[in-house]
Amino acid sequence: MFDSKSDKLLIQAEEEDAAGGEQHPRCEHGPTVLFYRQSQLPRQGYYACSAHRDSKLCNFHLPADQWNGQGPGTEPEEREYPSLPGNGSNPALSDPTLSLTALSQDKVNAQYFFDEAALNFLAEQCRVLGVTKVVCMGAPRLHFHLRHKLQSFLLDLDERFAGYLGPGEFCLYNMCNNHFFYNRRPFEKFLDCSNSEHLLIVTDPPFGCRTELISHTLRSLRRLHNRINQLPSTPLSIFWIYPYYSANHIKQEMPEMDMCDYRINYTNHLRYTNVGRQSRFCGSPVRMFTNVPLRLLRLPLEEGYKYCQDCDCYTAKENLHCSRCGTCPSVNGQTYRHCDHCDTCVKPNYVHCPSCRRCTQREGHTCSFYQSKQHCWLCGEKGHIESNCSKFRNSKLKRTKDKGCLICGKHNHRERRCNHRRKYFRELHFMGETSIQCL
Known part of the structure; x- marks a missing residue:
């Protein structure tokens, strides 16, 4: 590809x-x-x-x-649900993920199972939010953890679970294209909710999946839920488990999704855990992205989290609030620091580069390459920094020396927060994206 x-x-x-x-x-x-x-x-x-x-x-x-709409690649027939002895018939069913060999194809169906703390955290959020039904999309261990506490339905690409669960709890499913391999009517029945029921989707895709595909599937499931319940365009609560370094990709596809600071650990992944010699020094990079307001979530104090009164939500103890940025800025478990030259919070090991007008890594930094990956603080476009902005050079604003803010010349802020910005730029915000026009 x-x-x-x-x-x-x-x-x-x-x-x-x-x-x-x-x-x-x-x-x-x-x-x-x-x-x-x-x-x-x-x-x-x-x-x-x-x-x-x-x-x-x-x-x-x-x-x-x-491709002309027919010929190679026609739709396969819908599979019959396997008739396996005892599937879905044991109410005291234990968790088969504790004994099954986990699938290991990282690009499609790698199975990494939540640890006990993550399971308890997700179950607690369901209790706090009043959730009564959960769709576990690619999260089998969570399904088996929840199925005796509330109603849960597992959508997964691993057909082995059909040997443990009946059609009222499981459907063989491809989350990358919202494809149901079995009859999906039992799932549609599960989506049918009364006024007192609250549905949540929890998805834990393989980290090699394209965010465009997962977001498209989530929107399709939301439309299906609204159609079944005869609702207008109503949001559906979502927990999307993914690494923090994919935040921009998720935000681009689903601007309503915010990142929760809780670190998700797995039992069978060396790096996505806080135990073992190969674990990351800041713990697992896996987070929970959600459209549920963060102020409604409760992160466990005993696991190293705190409540930030200024942000009105829970965050990691290491994530100190910055009054200048107006947020708790850390995303990776480190304590960020505010750089007066950049006028933003940065990782503690970064150093300021006057040429790039950014804080960067100490080693392996090449100015020309780094600048080609940045978004300009003036025009918002990617590929250059402010001092190389053609729109800036062609605008009414004429400043030749790179001292302080390029708009007003002061040193206590940068162009993004300049009070004089509106004199020279018009910003339009729509669906999480910003377009900037020079006046």
């Missing part, structure tokens, strides 16, 4: 087109995804498997210009 940094990704829509045909061809894992480069038209790309990024696992490959 194309490199994710340069690819454009067209998502398979849930609905069929007006003629009733499929919009994308299908492989054995459901609807495929159309890949094409930024410099190409969609018809110059190709269709490939949504679940498997490795062609050795699924070698479906069809040039886009060869």
Whole structure:
């Protein structure tokens, strides 16, 4: 597949087109995804498997210009739910994830199971929020932890769980394209809620999944829930478990999602835990992203969290509130510090580079390369810093020396927070994105 940094990704829509045909061809894992480069038209790309990024696992490959709505890649028949002895019949069923061999394909179905603390944390948030139903999407251990406390339904790509759960609790499912391999009517029945019931989706995708695909699936499930319950466009509570370094990707797809500071640990991953010699020095990088207001969540004080009165939410003890930024800025478990030159909080090991007008890593820093990855604080575009901004040079604002703020010349702030900014720039905010125009 194309490199994710340069690819454009067209998502398979849930609905069929007006003629009733499929919009994308299908492989054995459901609807495929159309890949094409930024410099190409969609018809110059190709269709490939949504679940498997490795062609050795699924070698479906069809040039886009060869797809006409029929022919190769037609939809497979819906599978029958396996008739296995005793599935779903044991009310005292133990957790099979404690004995099953975890799947280990990192790019599609790697299984990393929550530890006991994470399970208790997620269950406690359900109690605090008054959740009565949970859809566990790719989170089997959580399902078995919750199923005796409240109603839970497991959507997972591991068919082995059909040997332990009946169709009222499990459906074989591809979260990358919202594809149900079994009859989905039992799941739709689960989504049918009374006025007193509150539904939550908890998803723990493989970290190699594209955020575009997962967000598309979450929006599709929300539409399905609203249609079944005859609701208008109503938000559906979501817990998305993912590394903190993917925050910008998630925010770009779903601007309503905020990151909770709680660190999710796994029992069978050396790096995503706070125990063992190979664990990260700041603990697991895995967090919970949610559209639930953070002030409603309760992080356990005994595990190293505190309540920040200024932010009105719980955060890590190491995450000190910055009155200048007006937030608790740390995302990785370190205590950030405010840099007066950058006018923002940065990692404690970063040093300020006058050439880049940013704090950067001490080693391996090349100014030209680093600046090509930055967003300009003047025009907002990526690829340059403020002193190299063509829009700035062509605007009415004429400043040639890089001393302090380029707009007003003062040293106690940078261009992002300058009181004179509105004289020269107009900012438009829509759906979590900002466009900047020079006046």
